[in-house]
Amino acid sequence: MKVEQTNVVRLKLTEMEQLDPITIFIEDTAPRQGKITIECYGKSWSTYFSGCGDNGLADFIVGLNTEYLVDRFDVRLEKYEPDFDLYLEEMRQKLIEMRKDQWISKGLARELYDVTDWSEYVTSNPYEPIKNPCFMYESEFDDLGFEGFDVPERVSSDYAYLCRIVDAVKAGLKQGAAIHG
Template identity: 30%
Template sequence: MKITESKVTKRLLTDLERLDPVTFITEDLGNQRGKLTVDCFGEAWTAYWGAMGCDSVAEFIDSCDRYYLAGKLSNIDSTITDYEQVGKKIGVGINRESLPFLVDELFIAYGDEWWEELPTTDNPDYVYLCRIVDAVKAAVKIELSQ
């Protein structure tokens, strides 16, 4: 059996504007490898990098943009179908469950490949995750500047 130690740092962010407390853990695994785990309001996301190009996970987080980090932490889509706009166009109230029953109306309104043409809007879950990532990035930036 081989036992390996790694450097793990846990941080708690509180008093955040419009966010519950955020806990994030960085784990430096050596050789420019690392892991990030983020927890907020009972939800948790994690990402691993086998080749960061930086000596620490904190430096790597600082170098990345929010969208890349959100995409690595979760598979939440950045946009969702805007059912309100679809409903206005076809003249019927619509939601995810009723969509399959309105194929004829969707075909008339949006064409042969209607599923590709439906209007979208920002996904609130993705926007929320990006706000959490922004808080993590801000904390890392402060930490690295000290």
């Protein structure tokens, strides 16, 4: 067994607005190669770069796009999630318009307007129809045209959180380079 010792730089970022302390472990493993690990509130993300330029990994990371880095740190992280709050607003507006145009009965309009959580009736698949949340007006609901009325998306909270962490890491690496450079 061969045991090697390497130099790892550890930076701790604190006193950030709406972020827990972040610990960064950065290691230049070979010329133009290195790995970085970020830890924040018990979660950690790590990635390796095999071609990071002559100035070292820290400078390389500072120059990279945040979204690219987030994808490197967590390839399975979903960037978007359904925005059912906006969907509720849009659905209610559509129901008001349908009622004004007399395309929908007063009773069904009221039942649908009173639905506060559409997540169990609508899937993220735009080809699946909206499920009827009220059974009294089943035949009338089936005749309504909700095709093309898809759930809007927003950036997922987990993705936005990791973007904020990566931005803080980039700022910390830049500030650390200024202190040690």
